[in-house]
Amino acid sequence: MCVSVSLADDNTRFILLAIVLTGYMLVGAAIFQKLEGDVELKQAAEFWKVYNAFRRSNLITSPQAVQQLHELLYAYSNASSSGIINKRRRWDFSGSFYFVGTIVTTIGYGTTTPQTQLGKAAVIFYGFFGCSGGILFFNLFLERIITFLAWILRSLHLRRLKKRLRKTTLASRRNRTSNNQRTYLPDILDDDDDDDDMDLDHWKPSVYWVMLYLIIFSCSIACFGAIIYSNIEGWSFIDSLYFCFVSFATIGFGDFVSTEKIYYSYNQIYRIGNFIILVLGCCCIYSLLNVTSIVIKQILNCFIIKLHCKNKKMAAPHLPRRKSSVSGFYYPKKRTTKICARDSFKNIDNNNSSISGDTPRININAGLLISMKSFHLQKLRKANYMKQHRNTNITVHKPGAVGPLAIACEKFESTSTSNR
Numbered sequence: 001m002c003v004s005v006s007l008a009d010d011n012t013r014f015i016l017l018a019i020v021l022t023g024y025m026l027v028g029a030a031i032f033q034k035l036e037g038d039v040e041l042k043q044a045a046e047f048w049k050v051y052n053a054f055r056r057s058n059l060i061t062s063p064q065a066v067q068q069l070h071e072l073l074y075a076y077s078n079a080s081s082s083g084i085i086n087k088r089r090r091w092d093f094s095g096s097f098y099f100v101g102t103i104v105t106t107i108g109y110g111t112t113t114p115q116t117q118l119g120k121a122a123v124i125f126y127g128f129f130g131c132s133g134g135i136l137f138f139n140l141f142l143e144r145i146i147t148f149l150a151w152i153l154r155s156l157h158l159r160r161l162k163k164r165l166r167k168t169t170l171a172s173r174r175n176r177t178s179n180n181q182r183t184y185l186p187d188i189l190d191d192d193d194d195d196d197d198m199d200l201d202h203w204k205p206s207v208y209w210v211m212l213y214l215i216i217f218s219c220s221i222a223c224f225g226a227i228i229y230s231n232i233e234g235w236s237f238i239d240s241l242y243f244c245f246v247s248f249a250t251i252g253f254g255d256f257v258s259t260e261k262i263y264y265s266y267n268q269i270y271r272i273g274n275f276i277i278l279v280l281g282c283c284c285i286y287s288l289l290n291v292t293s294i295v296i297k298q299i300l301n302c303f304i305i306k307l308h309c310k311n312k313k314m315a316a317p318h319l320p321r322r323k324s325s326v327s328g329f330y331y332p333k334k335r336t337t338k339i340c341a342r343d344s345f346k347n348i349d350n351n352n353s354s355i356s357g358d359t360p361r362i363n364i365n366a367g368l369l370i371s372m373k374s375f376h377l378q379k380l381r382k383a384n385y386m387k388q389h390r391n392t393n394i395t396v397h398k399p400g401a402v403g404p405l406a407i408a409c410e411k412f413e414s415t416s417t418s419n420r
Helices: 009-058 063-082 093-104 117-178 207-232 237-248 267-314 325-330 341-346 350-356 372-388 403-411
Strands: 361-363 368-370
Touching (some): 009 063, 093 117, 093 267, 207 267
Antiparallel strands (some): 361 368
16 A cells, blocks of 8 residues: 555655655765766875875975974965965955855855854854845745746737637638628727736746746856856856856855955956856746746656555445545535536527627536627626735635745646646
8 A cells, every 4th residue: 555545645745755855865976976986086196196205205204394294284274275375365344245145145155264253153143134034035036036927928828819819700700701790809809908808817827937937047147157257267167157056056065166366357346246146146046946846846746646546546446435524624525517508508698699799608607608798798897806806915825835835836827737
């Protein structure tokens, strides 16, 4: 018997995701061990080769000299990592601002760290409120960028609908004109500027289209930043692109850090541009990661549905299903409206249909056939009602709708199928 039978869908999804992530991490560990393991051994062998050669030629029988060499290497390593030598100052105003920027954006390169006890205590309190504000900023950016993309996709969808409706109406008009019937264009085609007639206030875009646009935006910013860093910092394009991704995803290894040189041609302009690139990149990648998590969740849901279907096939058909008042409360059955052809045709407005020549449409709410004119009148009434009650705030709490995932899910379709 499968686990999903005795657990809720949320718990099943959590366990399934934990298993998938564990397998993903194991595969990643094997891949990076294969790619980087030999290079690590080679670099260690080269270091000890240089060290032993220097010791044989200069420090043959002097234990004190060997001890001094070790102290020198240790001091040089600390000074290089702290930015004392061969790099710009870390704790001037611009360097300190760069440091607090890495705290608020949660990048944390690790190249600039406080050395005093008061500085470390200040990082704890400052980072608590700074990280909270940064996460809030990213969430607000996520909400606005998805709203903007949804508005663009809604406009394109509305244009396609108008074009399709106009083409269909003109074709039917030609056919009826040949039969000497009086025809009217739908009300929606009379005013091209009024978009509310289409009743698309609750239309939501496909998560895949939004994901595609976010990928384009993120790749554009990353490539633009990689070109700038490769020219100014002297890195290769792959190293610059790697730095952009590590910084935008707030991973922050610290092996590559921008604005570390002592002198730049346009120092202040470059630092301001570097800050803008990092903030925009972090916002776009944060939004993209949240949208991608929705796609992963949909894939897990499809897998859970397949598990449920498999369990239903495995269950004995003769065993009665236990009834529960709790299941009826959480999973109410939707009543289906039975449509009788004889009763439906009795409700057709024969006068309007014969005069205007409208094509009958199905009223989904009542399950009846109505004329095209009445169909658009119902849409207009519903649109006016939504305009009057648009300011009414109704909060609906859904399980699993927490944080940025809830913000993104609210803007998208509830199903994986897209309304294109």
